[in-house]
Amino acid sequence: MNRAPRIAVIDYGAGNLVSIEQALTSVGAQVSFVHDGEGLAGTDAVVVPGVGASAPAMDRLDQQGLTEPLRAWLAADRPFLGICLGMQLLFDASEEDGASTLGAIAGTSTRLVGAPTLPHIGWNQVVRRRSHPVFDGIADGADFYFVHSYAGVPRTQDPADAGRPANDVTLATTTHGGMFTSAVNRGSLIGVQFHPERSGADGLRLLGNFVDLVRAA
Numbered sequence: 001m002n003r004a005p006r007i008a009v010i011d012y013g014a015g016n017l018v019s020i021e022q023a024l025t026s027v028g029a030q031v032s033f034v035h036d037g038e039g040l041a042g043t044d045a046v047v048v049p050g051v052g053a054s055a056p057a058m059d060r061l062d063q064q065g066l067t068e069p070l071r072a073w074l075a076a077d078r079p080f081l082g083i084c085l086g087m088q089l090l091f092d093a094s095e096e097d098g099a100s101t102l103g104a105i106a107g108t109s110t111r112l113v114g115a116p117t118l119p120h121i122g123w124n125q126v127v128r129r130r131s132h133p134v135f136d137g138i139a140d141g142a143d144f145y146f147v148h149s150y151a152g153v154p155r156t157q158d159p160a161d162a163g164r165p166a167n168d169v170t171l172a173t174t175t176h177g178g179m180f181t182s183a184v185n186r187g188s189l190i191g192v193q194f195h196p197e198r199s200g201a202d203g204l205r206l207l208g209n210f211v212d213l214v215r216a217a
Helices: 017-026 054-063 067-075 200-216
Strands: 006-010 030-034 045-048 080-083 091-094 105-111 120-125 143-148 150-154 170-176 178-186 189-192
Touching: 006 017, 017 030, 017 200, 045 067, 054 067, 054 091, 091 150, 120 170, 143 200, 150 178
Parallel strands: 006 030, 006 045, 045 080, 080 189, 091 105
Antiparallel strands: 105 150, 120 143, 170 178, 178 189
């Protein structure tokens, strides 16, 4: 793929769309904002940004007819990046408000354990648990910018997950009081709890690496 990858940014009223559009455009993507399932046609990758709570976010996705198309996209293992709330929506549910979410990763989004302050706002280290090209050129333990009180907790394989992939999805962790999962990956799915579009040069590098992965795919 020599052309600029076409990235669909999901607009469901829960993200800083201007920042993510500018960041993705600066690293070589062609960005469109998508408001319904039909908007996914002809795109190469999906980005779901977001801040806020899971239940209203899922309500908006439902109202816009995006929930099932996004589940189908994830089931097909097509390139996907979830940012902050967009990562939490990848799990089965959220304890914040009891919402059922997209269910691509077995587990639940829970309140940060032992956090000295909530929400967790500011720069913090992201420590790699395994290698992945989305972090190429970024030092292990580099600082990224966070704004959240909840984070997804992957569930290990159990009988209830029969037919689903083993849950070795944790890509990186961060400590704020307790340790939490700050990046996940399985196949073409990537989720980050931090905001790369607000994380300076390393954040742009991560987004550029994602765009390169989409281009290669």
